[in-house]
Amino acid sequence: MESLSAPPPIRRLDPQDPPPAREVGPGATTNGNGGAAPARGGFTAAKRRVAAPRFSIRRMEVDEVSIHYGAKAAVKGVSLPIRQGEVLALIGPSGCGKTTLLRSLNRLTELTAAARLSGSIRLDDVDIRLIEPTLLRRRVTMVFQQPNPFPMSVFDNIAYVLREQGSRRTKKKALAPRVHSALQRAGLFEEVKDNLSHPALKLSGGQQQRLCIARALAAEPEVLLLDEPCSALDPQSTAVIEDLIVKLRDDVAVVIVTHNLQQAYRIADHVAFMYLGDLVEYNSATRLFNAPAEERTREYVSGAFG
Amino acid sequence: MEPSVATPPPGRPPAAPPRGKAPTGAVEGSATWSVLDRLGLAFCWALGLLFCAIAVAIVVYLFLQGVKFLKLDQLTTPAATGFSETQTGGFSDALVGTLIVATMGIALALPTGIAIAVWLVEYGRPAALARVTELTIEAIAGIPSIVLALFGTVIFSSTALGFLSRSNEGVVFGRSFFAAAAMLSLVALPLVVASTRQGLESIPRHVREASYAVGKTKAATVRRILLPTARPQVATGMILGLGRIIGDTAIILVLLGATQNFAPVEGAVFPFDYLRGAGTTLTNFVYEASPTGNLNQPQKAYAAAFVLLLMVLGLNAAADLVHRRARKAGTWSH
Numbered sequence: 001m002e003s004l005s006a007p008p009p010i011r012r013l014d015p016q017d018p019p020p021a022r023e024v025g026p027g028a029t030t031n032g033n034g035g036a037a038p039a040r041g042g043f044t045a046a047k048r049r050v051a052a053p054r055f056s057i058r059r060m061e062v063d064e065v066s067i068h069y070g071a072k073a074a075v076k077g078v079s080l081p082i083r084q085g086e087v088l089a090l091i092g093p094s095g096c097g098k099t100t101l102l103r104s105l106n107r108l109t110e111l112t113a114a115a116r117l118s119g120s121i122r123l124d125d126v127d128i129r130l131i132e133p134t135l136l137r138r139r140v141t142m143v144f145q146q147p148n149p150f151p152m153s154v155f156d157n158i159a160y161v162l163r164e165q166g167s168r169r170t171k172k173k174a175l176a177p178r179v180h181s182a183l184q185r186a187g188l189f190e191e192v193k194d195n196l197s198h199p200a201l202k203l204s205g206g207q208q209q210r211l212c213i214a215r216a217l218a219a220e221p222e223v224l225l226l227d228e229p230c231s232a233l234d235p236q237s238t239a240v241i242e243d244l245i246v247k248l249r250d251d252v253a254v255v256i257v258t259h260n261l262q263q264a265y266r267i268a269d270h271v272a273f274m275y276l277g278d279l280v281e282y283n284s285a286t287r288l289f290n291a292p293a294e295e296r297t298r299e300y301v302s303g304a305f306g
Numbered sequence: 307m308e309p310s311v312a313t314p315p316p317g318r319p320p321a322a323p324p325r326g327k328a329p330t331g332a333v334e335g336s337a338t339w340s341v342l343d344r345l346g347l348a349f350c351w352a353l354g355l356l357f358c359a360i361a362v363a364i365v366v367y368l369f370l371q372g373v374k375f376l377k378l379d380q381l382t383t384p385a386a387t388g389f390s391e392t393q394t395g396g397f398s399d400a401l402v403g404t405l406i407v408a409t410m411g412i413a414l415a416l417p418t419g420i421a422i423a424v425w426l427v428e429y430g431r432p433a434a435l436a437r438v439t440e441l442t443i444e445a446i447a448g449i450p451s452i453v454l455a456l457f458g459t460v461i462f463s464s465t466a467l468g469f470l471s472r473s474n475e476g477v478v479f480g481r482s483f484f485a486a487a488a489m490l491s492l493v494a495l496p497l498v499v500a501s502t503r504q505g506l507e508s509i510p511r512h513v514r515e516a517s518y519a520v521g522k523t524k525a526a527t528v529r530r531i532l533l534p535t536a537r538p539q540v541a542t543g544m545i546l547g548l549g550r551i552i553g554d555t556a557i558i559l560v561l562l563g564a565t566q567n568f569a570p571v572e573g574a575v576f577p578f579d580y581l582r583g584a585g586t587t588l589t590n591f592v593y594e595a596s597p598t599g600n601l602n603q604p605q606k607a608y609a610a611a612f613v614l615l616l617m618v619l620g621l622n623a624a625a626d627l628v629h630r631r632a633r634k635a636g637t638w639s640h
Contacts, residue, residue, distance in 0.1 A: 108515060138521035144512045151535050151635050160517075166526035201636030212516065219520050 423581020
């Protein structure tokens, strides 16, 4: 996901290669290149797009949450705060439970019959198990890995969210201001304002994903969950969406799952590194990438495993 | 657009594209294949062409015969008894009969089939009940229509269902448009279910979740997202079902009475007098008019068969239109 002046991608080491021996700390180059140090590389070279958060309000509280699929534990005793004003990134190798944790935040895991959750997740101090799922999912909305607009017009995609369940009674005219504002918040309005009646699936991939973000924002949520929202997109669309995510953090608490460490470094304020269901480290992005407290974090962010 | 040319092996200069003709890109030829593979290819081609030829032959032959023997007044005059071809009339009753059983049959099969498919794909709990439902649908699909017809006579001759057919002093005739359409809907049902299921199953899971993730219920998601998306497949199922209904002869013969004309029940309110009575359809007319039938007027059989063929072709064109519209709306990228 390299933008124009982007650093080289993170490279995986061959298993035979010795682990990077260099000291990791502020100013060190951790490019995961096994020693051959180029002039620039690693996270110090990756540009942080984000200024420090101006404020942060605790919206959700994940408290000792474990999630089991049958006998298999996907998430083991994770505790984290989720704050408005900040972007929280969940990183970790495939199968580490980060997506499961994300999906449990709006009870989407319940759609998988075998999933069991223990511990508690609170939204504004109310346990989410006490909130009716359809209401919860309007307060905690989600954007998925694959752009998935509904097979209807751009306008109707947003209008569907605004209308009561399956009803179509609310007139288009009455919905238009709210549809436009959702599209504006997702930075899509200027591009589609003349084509609101066009099929949404004919938009480009990046536009489709921003439409999905607009859709998620139309419900006026307190928390926005993003499950690898850029992994199916080209670098330019990714850059647009990353900028958008950073802009959104003042209005909604943003949680993003990403495989792209550079992306996490660019946009996140806090980062949680998960490994095999455990929360290994929760720290500010700068510290987690440049001076990780845990050995496993250091190995992962320097590309030693994953 | 740049023509795609296979990368040449190292050390050899790329072959110049043949002059005169625009290069069409590297295509694998069968010249390098083993003899057995080439024989296989030839066999496939031969079979493919054979089937095309058979299909074309049927359509062309029926078309020619139809154009030759079909007279417009046949579509408007009912069959009559008489001694010569000119006296025996046309097949308007059969044509209308076909339209009636098709409409009634699909009106029963379509909502039921869609409901079953939605339940199987989107709910499907308890799993055992879903499995039993699945097996039942498969079983119905496997039952020959003549067996369904016989079973239908048992049901519709019962006194309780006397209001659906002609009944006389407690004796229920059991043959009517109601009886035939009900059994014909079972013929179409498995096709509607299978096609709708396929349509629903082809929708990626994350699309459903995207709807749940903005607070929508399953019911709203089915109604506004899933069924509209599966519309082309539902249409396909409906067309296939209609094709089976208008093509069925056994059920018509056994459950519709297979009379020459409508035989409305006296004293009943329109349209129930006709629907409770016996009747005929095009397939039955073709059978009767064929050399094996009582009428034995093959020319009229061809004319009726041609009308039947036109109906089926029309249905296929309609299904194609729905598919093309859906393609215009686009689909998810994987």
